[in-house]
Amino acid sequence: MEMNSELLTCGEILISRLYNLSPMGVGTSKVESLISYLCRLAEAHSVVPGTLLKSEIFPKLYKEYLLKSMKDGGSRYYDAASALLGVGKMAQNLVSVLELQTFRKDLRYLTLLPWQNFVTARELIRPIKSWCPQCLASWRENNQEIYEPLIWNIQEVEVCNIHRRFIMTRCPSCHKQIPLLSRKSRCGYCSICGVWLGSMDKDLSVDPSDYQLEVAENVEQLLSHLIESEKNFWESSSPITRIIDNDFAGSINRFAKELGFPKRSARVWYNREAQPSLKVLLRVSVGLRVPLL
Incomplete structure (x- = not known):
């Protein structure tokens, strides 16, 4: 594959090295x-x-x-x-x-x-x-x-x-x-x-x-909502933190018992000390019928 230059120009216009494919x-x-x-x-x-x-x-x-x-x-x-x-x-x-x-x-x-x-x-x-x-x-x-x-x-x-x-x-x-x-x-x-x-x-x-x-x-x-999620969603709290606060009155133990998670894992996710897997997030969302966004 041959290219003529590292960065092509046409007058004052910069031309991308590879096609600007949408x-x-x-x-x-x-x-x-x-x-x-x-x-x-x-x-x-x-x-x-x-x-x-x-x-x-x-x-x-x-x-x-x-x-x-x-x-x-x-x-x-x-x-x-x-x-x-x-x-x-x-x-x-x-x-x-x-x-x-x-x-x-x-x-x-x-x-x-x-x-x-x-x-x-x-x-x-x-x-x-x-x-x-x-x-x-x-x-x-x-x-x-x-x-x-x-x-x-x-x-x-x-x-x-x-x-x-x-x-x-x-x-x-x-x-x-x-x-x-x-x-x-x-x-x-x-x-x-x-x-x-x-x-x-x-x-x-x-x-x-x-x-x-x-x-x-x-x-x-x-x-x-990938674009919006990066800019607007999950800025101050994770989905699990929000769900525990809103749906379980902040009770990590109740949340863990309801969904069958170890209390320690739920506490770690709530405090954002570690990130949950997508599997966990989907289990929460589908199990509780609540959106992640």
Whole structure:
């Protein structure tokens, strides 16, 4: 992949090094994931993601181990791809480099970085590719852009609320779990065998539970407010602190007993000494029928 200069100019106008590609669904529950965006950006430049990372991303991250791994043909960065969508430094670093290269200012909202002060990174993002084949099939049928929403990657989300069916995690052709990111990843396709993932599977006999549907609905609400949640919500207290104060008159013991949590854990979350997992937050929200926002 060849670029003419580090920063291109045309008169007084600065031109981004990579295309200023608009992300899909920002501000909605179907916001695109950063990995999906990376794959579409690579395709827009007529290269595979591995080439884009090697030429334009890794050198800007200034990580010696990445450059060494790149030269040796290693997969260390790809193996840790789930962290690119989470709340930590890997996500922040990729966002910073991509925003610098594309002149975008909204790429952090393709990750869960807006939640970084209120949820632990543990068990947050599923480490393999996940998708709803009916969503993919519908987009192709209607000539819409093929992309992969962030919600498909969230570990606690097991169903697509639009089609009320389970999200798939194995290729229907090669029957393998697909890496979340690989050198040849492409939105809507298996990077192992190359098959289109929008083909309808025949076995839809198992219906999602009400709890699974409610979890997906709660996460949809959280994602649709990613921008606002970073700016306006959870500023003075965590969701658990607010719920204990408002619904349990400040009684940590009552809260813990009601939901079956250890009292010590509830106290730690209440005092914001540690962050709860998303699984805990969703258990609270669904169990008590209270919103997290």
